Amino acid sequence: MENVITRRTFHPAFGATLPAFVATRVERYYRERVQQTWAGGHIMRGKVPGPDALHLSSNDYLSIARHPEILSAMYESIREEGNGLLMSAVFVHGESPLLEFENRLAAFMGAESGVLCQSGYAANTGLLQSIASPETTVYADMMAHMSLWEGIRSAGANPVSFMHNDPGHLERQILRYGPGIVVVDSVYSTNGSVSPLRDIADVCSVHGCVLVVDESHSLGTHGPRGAGMVVELGLTDRVHFRTASLAKAFAGRAGFVTCSHEFQEYFKCESNPAIFSSTLLPHEIRGLLATLEVIARDDWRRSQLASNARYLRDELTALGYNLNGSESQIIALEAGPEPRTMVLRDALEAHGVFGSVFCAPATAKNRSLVRLSINAALTQEQLEKIVTVCGAIREQVQLHLWPSTRRRGDTAPAAHRQRNGHEEMAVAA
Template sequence: MSNLINLKNARVQNAPLPGFLASRVARYYEERVQKSWSGGHIMKGRVPGADALHLSSNDYLSIARHPEIVDAMARCIRSEGNGLLMSGVFLHGDDCPQLHLEDRLASYMHADAGVLCQSGFAANTGLIQSIASAQTPVYVDMMAHMSLWEGVRSAGAQAVSFFHNDVDHLEQRIQRFGPGIVIVDSVYSTNGSVCPLTAVADVCAEHDCVLVVDESHSLGTHGPNGAGLVVELGLTDRVHFRTASLAKAFAGRAGFVTCSREFHEYFKCESLPAIFSSTLLPHEVMGLAATLDVIERDDWRRSAVASNARYLRERLTDLGYNLNDSQSQIIALEAGPEPQTIVLRDALETRGIFGSVFCAPATAQNRSLVRLSINAALTADELERIVEVCDEIRDEVELDKWPSTRRNANRKPARVRALQSAPVAVAA
């Protein structure tokens, strides 16, 4: 017994890191923690109080605690436990709940077939790794999700970036490097901007490219019954693959890939995340099935989140915030340099508004921001509270000095800028 006590009280010793790794870790603490964050942490501010408004969750439809979903998961845990723990590649049979859910999600998204993955990250990396190779140019919007870039890297393919939402630049790149794979998000998670999907699909069709659309932030919130932006725009026959994280509007923990029936089998035997990760647990499958019931039925949730987001976008724009073309439930306040974003974070959190801090590598250097994720449950009073706080802090956070504010001023039409800068005639 005394030996056990001594072991518990002994200080755990890790193997010392070799120089090449120790210097890399030290550089993080020196360059970011000390210089950029003044010894603190950009993502660790105040602890929310009881009256805090949480705008950091991706639960856009406010269903994470929905009783139908919770009850379905609880019943399944009691009856099935964690089920059979194995790779999803082994799943088969007419009575398999996960395969039934795959078919149901595919039908919901107007697709021939689909594959459930462990996460949106696994869906994206697994898909790109399965369709790209070293001989394939992959055209990626500069603001596409990092998991898509990681998929290109893991495939050993050539990543060719194009300017955000710039269809002309995309076409120029394709004309230079040849047919390949085009990757975009329908709604971009960093700033809430929306992809010009119809124009992108036109370019892909003209140049014989495969089109991949990540619908993580539009599935559930856009389209008929929440089926996504691709369905809303009538592009299902022009988009080869759609992916989605079900940790956003679906408030779960999984990913999904739409594809043809033939590709469905190929993916499960080619995608490394599909082969070498365990399948979803039974209660996760049952929870997602119940979630789909709620999302298909409750159109009012989509209307509420769209209305709430529209109201805030209009009011914050009127206050002088550059929202970087947000057209969705994602609203980004881009302070720029990380020290300035910490000032913004603290100003908001002191007043009970908690968003998500985005910084490199989630953003470009010196384009860090606080992201506000708008949900369906926000009341009129809470929306007004957000507006009042953002109004109150403008001088404190030096909004007029933000790089995004200056960019916004420079985007005004030349005639408007000329009128604003012209001398004012004073009546005699």
């Protein structure tokens, strides 16, 4: 079926007519984005995956979303407790699975305490709203997750960006604007690059800044038993707060903030997302408790994930793809302008490889990409298929014309330019 977006308008029988200031904004989306940029299609909607499709769009890095122990725990909870008491977590006290999970995950991460939130987005927005104010300067890596930027906005704080993974630029910004809060991701969700956390922590220590690290894409996949990158680097006493979405390696739907006992109580009575949202359902919490056991126990999943990701990074780099410094299980193929990314999406999907399209506002304008999220369950045969497909489509997607390719300056080391029985031409810088 052709992927065409049909313009829908409000009819009086189905609701009030939108006033001009809203209708104009909707009209602009259909005119500029759908028609002019996407030629009537939709950048997020390509083919429907078939039964043999390779799904590289899921954040289930450790391949545990269907783990029998986790599903059994959730099933038993639903059967015994149903949906439980629907209320804000601020009312929960005494013995409860929610508080038990908070304590166990905090201990797992080497923290004194922690707070379970409705999502990673709620964790980040709630934390920044609770620690920043209009008098606070918040320094954010320019590729920090949108939820961190939204937290800065909701706090009314002064946002100051610094160049991606550049501690020197961060320090110059702090010298200019004064001490404040620094927010970074440990692993960046857009391109899989890894933050230089030790250097960032050094800058924060010297200048008296609070350091917040979003570990959404490293909790469960990095560190001893999956405790995260901050634990792996021995920085637990230098990072003031860690946040995480549990919709990644934990394959659930929740968020978490590490903190002190004192701050835990403060957060639950100060954070708007904590106060004005209902808590997780009992079966979700029981599932997370079981998930923590699986993640802490199954080191082989992390080893396999790391091996799979390393293999693909090496092979795709050898094929001439600029992976923008990925050092993790997230691999980005940055085609650039959105129409070019749609061509890449269609080429991959025609061969049964389905990734996630990222475009503005998730990326900078004209730096859209297809993100491949690697998981532990991929077989060697499947990994080789991904490499074969990416090699076969290079001419079709005009890899040599991608801005990311030109930034790299060369498609591949000379020893790796022989692919598919013919010699490749190196792309000029």
